[in-house]
Amino acid sequence: MFIDGEAGTTGLQIRERLARRDDIALVAVDPERRKDPAARSEALAEAEVAILCLPDDAARETVALAERHGTRIIDASTAHRVDPDWVFGFPEMAEGQHAAIAAARHVANPGCWSTCAIALIRPLVAGGLIEADARPAISGVSGYTGGGKAMIAEFENGETSGAFLYGAAQGHKHLPEITRHGLLSAAPGFVPAVGHYAQGMAVAVQFPGLGSEGMAEAEALLRAAYDGQRFVSVVPAERHAPRVMPQALNGTNRLELSVHGNPESGAVTLVAVLDNLGKGASGAAVQNLNIMLGLDEGAGLEDPAVRAAE
Incomplete structure (x- = not known):
């Protein structure tokens, strides 16, 4: 090859x-x-x-x-x-x-961002829990290696001293693939961040009105979608709480998904963690x-x- x-x-x-x-x-x-x-x-x-x-x-x-x-x-x-x-x-x-x-x-x-977002969104659209035009809000943080040689040099030479948000104008290059392969009819909101560390990624997808029943159904749909998969698994929320650590799976080819939320407000957050270079x-x-x-x-x-x- x-x-x-x-x-x-x-x-x-x-x-x-x-x-x-x-x-x-x-x-x-x-x-x-x-x-x-x-x-x-x-x-x-x-x-x-x-x-x-x-x-x-x-x-x-x-x-x-x-x-x-x-x-x-x-x-x-x-x-x-x-x-x-x-x-x-x-x-x-x-x-x-x-x-x-x-x-x-x-x-x-x-792409790394789209792998996380699609893994979380697609089963919920396919299962009818959310509509294709739902426009979920996606956020997250990646290590600076995801930006390639120029960004690596920027961080490691001290030109950039801290984390930053980007893509706020809603033109991120991964949006078309997230929309298409996430089975969405409209692009979601997506504002990612780059952290002051080399590699590892955590992504959150927000669904403010699913409620406690929707939270349980979301987890059931994810578990059914990835049952028996070698590299993608749905894990208990406690594994990635109260802090979601983006470097938790560094050095592996694994993707872990978890469902978090507040039963009283009905807000639900789906979380994905992987190594952005894995x-x-x-x-x-x-x-x-x-x-x-x-x-x-x-x-x-x-x-x-x-x-x-x-």
């Missing part, structure tokens, strides 16, 4: 996960030729699968280069996440998604690669908690 863009944060982590394996052969391009279309085309011709860790326009260029070679693609950019001709690479999202990824030529790796990026890409190649879905994901459970 070939990683196009392996010098970036996600690409480096994917390479580290795959380099330790003896069932995967990595196709390399001379660093001096990494932007040379001819060199990339040669690598694509040799590879069975390519993972793209590139800006959107560069990802589209690589997809075009790969067309004549028949190379299967996992794209970690936002370029194809709402393209109906691409399979969305969230295996646990819906019945049949795993099989669709296994058979796909083109898979769009989800299940939110490189771990998800490796999981999709394993599925596409018919290998053990957890190969190379180095998840001690999953191994202990098994």
